[in-house]
Amino acid sequence: MTIRDDHALATDLATEAGERLLEIREGFDDPAALRAKGDRAAHVFLMEALARLRPSDSVLSEEATREERLDPRRLSASRVWIVDPLDGTREYAEEGRTDWAVHVALWEQGSLTAGAVALPAQGRTLNTAAPPKLPVHDGGRFRIAVSRSRPPEFVQRLAYLVGADLVPIGSAGAKISAVLTGEVEAYVHAGGQYEWDSAAPVAVAQAAGAHTSRIDGATLSYNQADPSLPDILVSLPDLAPTLLAGIRDLHR
Structure with missing residues (x-):
C-alpha cells in the first residue's frame, strides 16, 4: 500500500x-x-x-x-x-x-x-483527492434516493410536493454516491443514522461541490459526544433551495 x-x-x-x-x-x-x-x-x-x-x-x-x-x-x-x-x-x-x-x-x-x-x-x-464532476440538472423532474425497505413517509410527501421520483437504493454511501455520479439528483433521509453512515460520502460530496446539510439546513457536525446524526440532505446545489423549502412546508 x-x-x-x-x-x-x-x-x-x-x-x-x-x-x-x-x-x-x-x-x-x-x-x-x-x-x-x-x-x-x-x-x-x-x-x-x-x-x-x-x-x-x-x-x-x-x-x-x-x-x-x-x-x-x-x-x-x-x-x-x-x-x-x-x-x-x-x-x-x-x-x-x-x-x-x-x-x-x-x-x-x-x-x-x-x-x-x-x-x-x-x-x-x-x-476527495479526485472527486466526481457533478452532473448538471436539466431543470425537469428529478430523482431522490431513498431506503429500499423503509423510505420516510415525509420523503414520499416531499417527492409529490416538489415533483420528484423516488429511487430505492441500499446503503447510505451508495445513495450519496448515486447523487455524485448522476443516478439520482438528491438524497433525503430522516429516521436514524450515525456519523459513520455519512462522514465519508459527505466528505466526497463536499469536495465535489454538492449541497450537504441536515434537513433543516443546519450544518452536519461530526466527532460529537453522541454520534447520532439522524437526518441528512445531499443534493445537486441548484436543487437544495427547492428541497429545503419543501421540507419546511411539510413541517409547518
Missing part, C-alpha cells in the same frame, strides 16, 4: 477493505454469517491499518465497542478517522447486489478533510 497523504490513505484503505469483502462474499450461503464475518474482517483490517499508519490519530468505527465510542480522548483529539467498515450489510449479503460500501473519512478540528467511499461490487472508489 503506497501512502502519499490522507486522501490517498483513505482511498487505499477503503479500496482494500472492499476487495477483502468481495473475497469473503464468494461461496457463502448463510447471509447472517456472511454479514458478521464481513463486518468483523473489514473492521479489524481498518483498525489495524490506522493504528500502524496513523498511530497518533483517534478512530470512531461503527463496529467499535460502546466503551471505545465513548472514549473521551476522541473528543479532544485534533484528528479522528470516522469509518464504516461495511455500509449496507443487508445488501452485501444479497447475491448480485452492488449498493453497499466501505467508508473511510478524516475529521480534523471541526471539518471533514479527506474521505473515500469504496463501492467494491461496482469496481470503483470515490474520493
